[in-house]
Structures are given as structure tokens and as C-alpha cells.
Amino acid sequence: MGEWFIAQNALTVMAVGVAFFTLLYAGTGLLSVLLSRVVLPHIGHGRRLDPRPVTGEQLRRELRASASSILIFGIGLVVPWGLLRLGWAGLAVDPPWWQVAIEIGVLFLWNELHFYLNHRLLHTRPMRRFHAMHHRSHVPTPWSTYAFHPVEAAMLGSVPLIPMLLHDFSFAALMTLPVLSIALNNLGHSNYEASRDAPARGWLGASRRHHLHHACYHGNYGFLLEVFDRMFGSVIPLDAADRNIARHTGHGTTEVSR
Structure with a gap:
């Protein structure tokens, strides 16, 4: 599959990517x-x-912005394709299953760090105007996962480039990266906590953490893992959104912090 990808022309790569x-x-x-x-x-x-x-x-706005992001992600595949064509990056040839598994784990951790750093950057004063489109969705939905400004889409879409320049990954591991990314993105934007316990802890708490990010704006910049928010002091308290939500729903204490 990797050889097929490298052998294609740029237009085919962009069409397949979209x-x-x-x-x-x-x-x-x-x-x-x-x-x-x-x-x-x-x-x-x-x-x-x-x-x-x-x-x-909101849903129509999210779909329009997501269509733009899909075009950027799809067309942007010519960048890693170009790295491979130019010989600046390579693909592992017939790697054993355990190597593929390790590479997927490494790319997962890199995706978490890459997202945190870029997300934190997008909340700085010079960059926040590019992130404002995503935050117009105060209540996250699965359709807001790709609802980005083109600049933000390009930043987040750059996730495979540095790893590709440092190591010859298997094509399977590289293909797994965008699947993992959007699966985690959907978990964070589902506005649903799939856990018997409230609040959920660990990775099951990702949807609550990102819901709080949309409701409160500052803090919880990580995604599935909370480790970077804890390291850099950007964790949002569990009850931070209660007052804001209650003001819009007309209720007192909400279920959010229970």
C-alpha cells in the first residue's frame, strides 16, 4: 500500500486524501x-x-467549517507524499507486527503532545482569532470535531511531519494516526460521558474535560490524556461550568459536576 501511495501523482493523492x-x-x-x-x-x-x-x-456552521478542513487535510497529503517522493522521509519495509504496534503507540503519544502544544498556542492573544471559529460551538457536537479555521486545520494537520523526518514509520502506523486522531476528537466532542461513574476518571473523562474547555474556554488544552494539563497547571475544576450552564437553562445545580 505504501508503494502504491508513493507511485501516485499529486492530483490522485489529493483526491484520495479528500x-x-x-x-x-x-x-x-x-x-x-x-x-x-x-x-x-x-x-x-x-x-x-x-x-x-x-x-x-450551529450545525450548519460546523459542517461548512468541517468541509473546509477536510479539503485542507486531504490536499495537505501532498506534503508527506512529497517528503517520501523526495527521499526526505521513508517507509519501513515489511516491519514485524510488534514494530507497527510500538510505532502506533509512539504516534499516539506524539499526537497528544502535538495537540496540546498547538492548542495552547491557539489560545494565545496573537493566535486566538484563528481558534474563535471552533469556540463558537459552546456546546460541542460530533460535527464540531473538524470545525476549524483554515490556519488551525493546517496546524493540526501537520502532526505526521516531524515524526516522518525522524524515523521511517510503517505505512500502517502512519495511516492509523488520522483514524486515532478523529476517534479521540469525537470522544472529546460527543458531549456525553460514557461511564457509570460521574465524574469519570482517566481516558473516560476526556469528554467531560473537553466539554469544560468549550464551556469555559481557558484550560483543559489536552485531549485524551490529562497529563500535560496537570504538568502545566491548566486543569479546569469540575464545577467550573455549572453557573454558566444554569444561567442558560434556568436550573440551579447541573449534572455536570455531580
Whole structure:
């Protein structure tokens, strides 16, 4: 598969990339909606985090912005393709399964660090205007996972480049990276905590942490892992959004911090 990818021309790479990211976005979004709106509530497992309604205008805005991001991600595949064509990066040839597994683990950790650093940068004064589009969704949805300004999309889409320059990864591991990224992105934007315990801890608490980020703006810049927020003191308290949500719903204490 890697040899096929390298052998294609730039237009084919861009077309395949756009199709690939479109399927990823639509497939993971629909699966997330099915699980968080139908399956899990039906069996009584977990809870919705932010009860505020999502408007049709928000969903349309998210879909428009996501279409732009998909184009950037898809067309942007010519950059790693170009690195391979120029010989600046390479692919592992017939690596054993354990090497692929280790590479996936390394890329997962790199994705977490890359996201935290870029996300923190996007919250600085010079860059926050590029992140404002994403934060117009005060209540996250599965369709806000790719709802980025083009600058933010380009920043987040650069995640495989540095690793590719440092090591010859297997094609399978590199292909797993965007799948892992959007799966984690959907978990964070599902507005649903799929856990019997409230609040959930560890990776199951990722949706609550990112819900708080959307509701409060500052803090919780990490994604699946909380380690970098703890290291750099950017953890949002669990009850930080209660007052803001209650003001919009007309209720007192919300379920968010219970």
C-alpha cells in the first residue's frame, strides 16, 4: 500500500486524501451520534454533559467549517507524499507486527503532545482569532470535531511531519494516526460521558474535560490524556461550568459536576 501511495501523482493523492478524510469525518460522526444519542441513553449507561440545546445554525456552521478542513487535510497529503517522493522521509519495509504496534503507540503519544502544544498556542492573544471559529460551538457536537479555521486545520494537520523526518514509520502506523486522531476528537466532542461513574476518571473523562474547555474556554488544552494539563497547571475544576450552564437553562445545580 505504501508503494502504491508513493507511485501516485499529486492530483490522485489529493483526491484520495479528500475522500479518505470525508469518510473518516462522516463515519465517526454518525457512529458518535448513534452511540451518544441512541444506544447508550437507551441502556442507561452514561449521561449527557451540557444540556443546552444545539441550534440548526450551529450545525450548519460546523459542517461548512468541517468541509473546509477536510479539503485542507486531504490536499495537505501532498506534503508527506512529497517528503517520501523526495527521499526526505521513508517507509519501513515489511516491519514485524510488534514494530507497527510500538510505532502506533509512539504516534499516539506524539499526537497528544502535538495537540496540546498547538492548542495552547491557539489560545494565545496573537493566535486566538484563528481558534474563535471552533469556540463558537459552546456546546460541542460530533460535527464540531473538524470545525476549524483554515490556519488551525493546517496546524493540526501537520502532526505526521516531524515524526516522518525522524524515523521511517510503517505505512500502517502512519495511516492509523488520522483514524486515532478523529476517534479521540469525537470522544472529546460527543458531549456525553460514557461511564457509570460521574465524574469519570482517566481516558473516560476526556469528554467531560473537553466539554469544560468549550464551556469555559481557558484550560483543559489536552485531549485524551490529562497529563500535560496537570504538568502545566491548566486543569479546569469540575464545577467550573455549572453557573454558566444554569444561567442558560434556568436550573440551579447541573449534572455536570455531580
